Amino acid sequence: MFFLVRTRYAPSPSGTLHVGGARTALFSYLFAKHYGGQFVLRVEDTDQTRLVSGSEEALMRSLAALGILWDEGPDVGGPFGPYRQSERLSQHQQYAAQLLEEGKAYRCYCTPDELEATRKARKAEGLPPRYMGTCRNLSSDDPIHGSGKPYVLRLKVPLSGVTVVDDLIRGQVTFENKILDDFVIVKTNGVPTYNFAVVIDDWAMRITHVIRAEEHLSNTPKQMLVYEALGFSLPKFAHIPMVLAPDHTKLSKRHGATAVEEYLEQGILPQALVNYLMLLGWSAPDGREFMTVKEAEELFTLDRVQHTAAVYDQKKLEWMNAQYLKQLPLAVVTDAVKPFVEQMGVSGGQGPSLESGVALVRERAHTLMDLAQGMRFLWQRPVQYDAKGVAKHFSHPEVATRLQALATTLGGLPGDKWEHDALAATFDTLASQLDIKRAELIHPCRLALTGQTVGPGLFELVAVLGQPETVTRLLNVVAMLKNEGHDIPTF
Numbered sequence: 001m002f003f004l005v006r007t008r009y010a011p012s013p014s015g016t017l018h019v020g021g022a023r024t025a026l027f028s029y030l031f032a033k034h035y036g037g038q039f040v041l042r043v044e045d046t047d048q049t050r051l052v053s054g055s056e057e058a059l060m061r062s063l064a065a066l067g068i069l070w071d072e073g074p075d076v077g078g079p080f081g082p083y084r085q086s087e088r089l090s091q092h093q094q095y096a097a098q099l100l101e102e103g104k105a106y107r108c109y110c111t112p113d114e115l116e117a118t119r120k121a122r123k124a125e126g127l128p129p130r131y132m133g134t135c136r137n138l139s140s141d142d143p144i145h146g147s148g149k150p151y152v153l154r155l156k157v158p159l160s161g162v163t164v165v166d167d168l169i170r171g172q173v174t175f176e177n178k179i180l181d182d183f184v185i186v187k188t189n190g191v192p193t194y195n196f197a198v199v200i201d202d203w204a205m206r207i208t209h210v211i212r213a214e215e216h217l218s219n220t221p222k223q224m225l226v227y228e229a230l231g232f233s234l235p236k237f238a239h240i241p242m243v244l245a246p247d248h249t250k251l252s253k254r255h256g257a258t259a260v261e262e263y264l265e266q267g268i269l270p271q272a273l274v275n276y277l278m279l280l281g282w283s284a285p286d287g288r289e290f291m292t293v294k295e296a297e298e299l300f301t302l303d304r305v306q307h308t309a310a311v312y313d314q315k316k317l318e319w320m321n322a323q324y325l326k327q328l329p330l331a332v333v334t335d336a337v338k339p340f341v342e343q344m345g346v347s348g349g350q351g352p353s354l355e356s357g358v359a360l361v362r363e364r365a366h367t368l369m370d371l372a373q374g375m376r377f378l379w380q381r382p383v384q385y386d387a388k389g390v391a392k393h394f395s396h397p398e399v400a401t402r403l404q405a406l407a408t409t410l411g412g413l414p415g416d417k418w419e420h421d422a423l424a425a426t427f428d429t430l431a432s433q434l435d436i437k438r439a440e441l442i443h444p445c446r447l448a449l450t451g452q453t454v455g456p457g458l459f460e461l462v463a464v465l466g467q468p469e470t471v472t473r474l475l476n477v478v479a480m481l482k483n484e485g486h487d488i489p490t491f
Contacts, residue, residue, distance in 0.1 A: 108135040
């Protein structure tokens, strides 16, 4: 075993980074950093049929956005490269030839049709499908070797005994060798299989701890047999539990977004998403819920990883995101929401500043998209008004007169009085003069200014919206209310 802790994340560039993969990468990263080690990114791209153009770059963007930064990888290099599996083919072939020479692997000439016939026959007998070792004992001078017939290389698996995976999370897991059969390590095209290449790459890159999803547990005994055949010392293995949907089925697109980029595009902050992923199957020793990646590096150990599947909860993620929107520095949230506001096409440099809008609205937002939509009224005058609000707050025969009086009063306020406390006092004074409750001014005013019946505190809202715009919007509604025969447009 190598001295320095080194972990890796080795995705296939066949799509986007999903939450399950992101969590695996995060746990692997945190483990390495907790022990002062290194985290390696390796791209497993040998299956050319599954490659998706641009996927490698998208995977890297997603990892970097979450703060999962690699010490070595395809883009930054390192002492144990190359870091794309397809660029390591010569090394794989070298070790395959070694196993063949040592009699630990053999050429198998069985055709796909022959293998399928065997599989069906065993199934008909109620037996599990497995390779029966047809070519295992071919002599070196058998004529078939020179026939030009395509072949694969298979590892000679012990016919008896067990392989025991000493898992850092699950403890010892035992597999009978007889059920593993002589699995393929090199395909007919000379390309290594996953279970062969991953062993060589992990060894060559000095990986000390392989932390991955539990779906790989069944591959581990096969890989351990490859380690043994090559004379390599084993790394430590840890298989983290699955992430399930709320209905306890496998998390998929039907449950909503599953890719990191989708979450970010929907307005989930990367700080909130990575924090949520930390808690999917792991808990801090002190029970805290909120932490940065740097803070988690100090706390993360595998003994805090649960043994059972973690259940993904979209509402919990959005709740956590809302807390981050409230707590992050105003400038950070403002920068984050800017692209979402620009997408709406409503802010043309006129009206309130974006930062003042964020300060006004962020307490009520769950996502950056919510936040942007919640600020729309600051730069876009309402063209429709909430139907229930109109029926409730614009139906009184005196409402136009009251809003007219409010517009006149607010329009006459000195500039230094355009702040929360002075505005509240102004509403109180006018309500007293009109002999009505303050709420009878507040609710129609909010509806006139925003088109909505709910939103930020009215006096904070008016202060941010500004004096000219507030007065203009009030007078627009007064004009509509006085225009008999024309209904106010509603939604």
